[in-house]
Amino acid sequence: DADVTQTPRNRITKTGKRIMLECSQTKGHDRMYWYRQDPGLGLRLIYYSFDVKDINKGEISDGYSVSRQAQAKFSLSLESAIPNQTALYFCATSDHLRGFGGYTFGSGTRLTVV
Amino acid sequence: QQQVKQSPQSLIVQKGGISIINCAYENTAFDYFPWYQQFPGKGPALLIAIRPDVSEKKEGRFTISFNKSAKQFSLHIMDSQPGDSATYFCAASKMNDYKLSFGAGTTVTVRA
Numbered sequence: 001d002a003d004v005t006q007t008p009r010n011r012i013t014k015t016g017k018r019i020m021l022e023c024s025q026t027k028g029h030d031r032m033y034w035y036r037q038d039p040g041l042g043l044r045l046i047y048y049s050f051d052v053k054d055i056n057k058g059e060i061s062d063g064y065s066v067s068r069q070a071q072a073k074f075s076l077s078l079e080s081a082i083p084n085q086t087a088l089y090f091c092a093t094s095d096h097l098r099g100f101g102g103y104t105f106g107s108g109t110r111l112t113v114v
Numbered sequence: 115q116q117q118v119k120q121s122p123q124s125l126i127v128q129k130g131g132i133s134i135i136n137c138a139y140e141n142t143a144f145d146y147f148p149w150y151q152q153f154p155g156k157g158p159a160l161l162i163a164i165r166p167d168v169s170e171k172k173e174g175r176f177t178i179s180f181n182k183s184a185k186q187f188s189l190h191i192m193d194s195q196p197g198d199s200a201t202y203f204c205a206a207s208k209m210n211d212y213k214l215s216f217g218a219g220t221t222v223t224v225r226a
Contacts, residue, residue: 004157035216040123042116042203042218043158058213090157094212102148103214105157 003027006091006106013081013113021076021109023091029104030096032074034058034066037088037108046089049074050096081113117141118206120217128225133191135220137204140185144206148214149178149189152201161202162189194224 004025013019035043045058047066065077088110092103120137127133148163164171164178171178177190201221205214
C-alpha cells in the first residue's frame with residue numbers, strides 16, 4: 001500500500017457541485033498539506049495542518065476548505081466547484097517530530113470541473 | 115507571485131549530456147532548498163536538498179549548486195539518461211517552517 005493515498009484518482013464534476021478529496025497516510029507524519037498543480041505554475045499551497053487542531057490557509061485557499069479528521073486523514077473540499085478549479089491536486093505529509101526529511105506526496109487527484 | 119522562479123520551462127538533452135535547471139529566490143529567510151522529481155501520473159518525490167551553509171551537494175549524477183549572494187541555486191544532471199525524463203521542481207522554505215514554495219517546474223526530455 002502507498003504511504004500517502006489519495007481518493008479518488010480522477011473525478012469529473014459539474015459547476016456548483018460540492019466535492020471532497022480525501023487523503024490518508026500510514027507514515028505517522030504530523031504535518032499534512034494540500035497543493036494544486038497547474039501547468040506553468042508549479043505547485044501552490046492551498047491549506048496545511050501541523051496537527052489535528054492546527055489548520056492554516058496557504059496562498060490560494062479561497063474556494064476551498066479542509067478537515068483534519070485524525071492525524072492520518074486530511075480532506076479537501078470544494079464547496080461550490082468552478083471550472084478554474086480544474087487541476088491536479090496533491091496531498092503531502094512531512095515529519096517534524098523525528099526530524100524533517102522532506103515531503104511525501106500522494107499520487108494525486110485529477111479534478112475536472114465542467 | 116511565485117517566491118521561487120524556475121527556468122527553463124522545458125529542455126531536451128541527448129543521452130549522456132548535462133541537464134541544467136536554474137532557480138532564483140527573493141526571500142533571504144529561506145534556508146532549505148530541495149529538488150523534486152515527478153514522473154507522469156505520480157506525485158513529486160524528493161531528489162536532493164541543500165542548506166545554504168554549503169555551496170554544492172552531489173548525490174550520484176545529481177548535483178545542486180548554491181550561490182547565496184546571488185540567491186540562486188541550480189540542479190545539474192550529469193550523464194543524462196532516458197530514465198531521467200521527468201518534470202523537476204525546485205523549492206524553498208524557512209528554517210523550522212518547511213512550508214515549501216515551489217518553482218513552476220521544468221520538463222526534461224532525454225533523447226536516446
